[in-house]
Amino acid sequence: MAVYTDIADDELQAYLGEYDLGDLLAYKGIAEGVENSNYLLHTGCGYFILTLYEKRVAASDLPFFLSLLEHLAARGLNCPQPVKTRAGAALGELAGRPAAIFTFLDGMWIRRPNATHCQGVGAALAQLHLAGVDFPLRRHNALSVGGWRALVDGACKRADTVAFGLADTLTAELRHLEQSWPRDLPVGVIHGDLFPDNVFFLDTRISGLIDFYFACTDMLAYDVAICLNAWCFEPDQSFNITKGRALLLGYMRGRPLSDDEVAALPLLCRGAALRFLLTRLVDWFATPPGALVRPKDPLEYFRKLRFHQKVASARDYGISIE
């Protein structure tokens, strides 16, 4: 949930003067996205989403994100499309922040995904990876293995206040991942944050993907590992192998994984679990006690990490190399 910046009616009217969207009829702050302020706009031309980029998104990354959305849509992937001003600009400034207007995407995110949903998200992820093959821009993944040491160093001092032994686990896990992190797997555009709230469904079919603000250039199989973490655990943090198999088969029908990618999955899943454990710890420590917005539980990903540490091969996720 996020509406950080209030926009004055006259400011917004003036901003919309640059667009061919008709009269402004209504706008409301909406609880979508965590990094930015989002508004629903109703104009003479229909409904749109207005995003104001808050500090956590670097302005220099915005051209990558906006171009990517257009690139993917041109290859058949459903995602919000930037609406351009009459002068052809996708990016403007409103209330002192970078701002963009997007088409409104119908669909709902699924609170309790089943195996059919997991298969769908696997297929959509493969479609995204294939559509991104010829995307010309690159963006470094600051939240991959190279970025974790700084987060571990920052979190370790207080980690044991969250769970006894957490600091040691973080240190040992990081050392292991730094030594064994794969280097030669296929690389391309990854979504990087394809959690259930970023995947819209109408009935059992995916109507679109949203929130590409962690998209970057990294190993495609790492994106698969992020999805296994995000979609295939039950609320009690047990891994559901039926969902894992469905997600992986859905993916491989679109883009077959190489033997090396399959073999690397347990390691990539550990890395993905560590990545979300670390960023949730940062948010956890940054949130004052009693705050009305509760940060997500870091321990969820501590438990997932421990599951992956015990995984012997991708067979435990539902597939094997044959």
Next chain:
Amino acid sequence: MAVYTDIADDELQAYLGEYDLGDLLAYKGIAEGVENSNYLLHTGCGYFILTLYEKRVAASDLPFFLSLLEHLAARGLNCPQPVKTRAGAALGELAGRPAAIFTFLDGMWIRRPNATHCQGVGAALAQLHLAGVDFPLRRHNALSVGGWRALVDGACKRADTVAFGLADTLTAELRHLEQSWPRDLPVGVIHGDLFPDNVFFLDTRISGLIDFYFACTDMLAYDVAICLNAWCFEPDQSFNITKGRALLLGYMRGRPLSDDEVAALPLLCRGAALRFLLTRLVDWFATPPGALVRPKDPLEYFRKLRFHQKVASARDYGISIE
């Protein structure tokens, strides 16, 4: 801003099964209202607002609020209309809370109202009061003079931590108002909370009023006093007599104030200022330091109260008895 309760997609689908609104296409939590959780719905029939009533609204009051909206609309006032189930019910239950669906009202609230807006809100308030004349239900105003002593008692202990001398002011002001509060002025349905964020405009014309959850049966001129407080002070808390006159003349064109009502305005304005000062103090003390949602500043209404204490007659608000 408020989205307190998350609704699962399948829960909402099931709930909408009772309505003739077509398929559910999208829903998003919106930052509107302070007491309830609000969602924008997109269905096969268009856009709607879904409200879940949280604890601060008494379920037993909901029939009053929903009937009032229908009553006022039938008399030409623009306000959200409850959408009924196929069985004819305006009120349901969703996510363990009372729930209702409303028509979507276009328009924007004005962050920096001018005298024209103030005249408009005066006229709309008179229209509301006239439309409510024959409304058969009654609701006691728990936030009028009879309810203030409990709030003063609760706030006094800590009031001086907010402003030195505040506790004494509250006690003395309450004593004065209890002794002199008018008893014989015309009574009817009042909105009770007609602040700028509850009045929608399209251009300079009012497109509708929202948020009737403080509506009750009380002196009509008290509602005028609430609006003078909410609309006619500048950001530095100086009273703008041009706006005051515009609001009062806008009102009186629709519903002339009696001499007694005009004479009582200074006292009613003091009461209205005390009422919002007190409820803001309660929120202030209830909000932990560092919370992400900041309560509204109670001192704004302390300063307004002090202005009204020095007012000699309604002439200081821009009108006089002739």
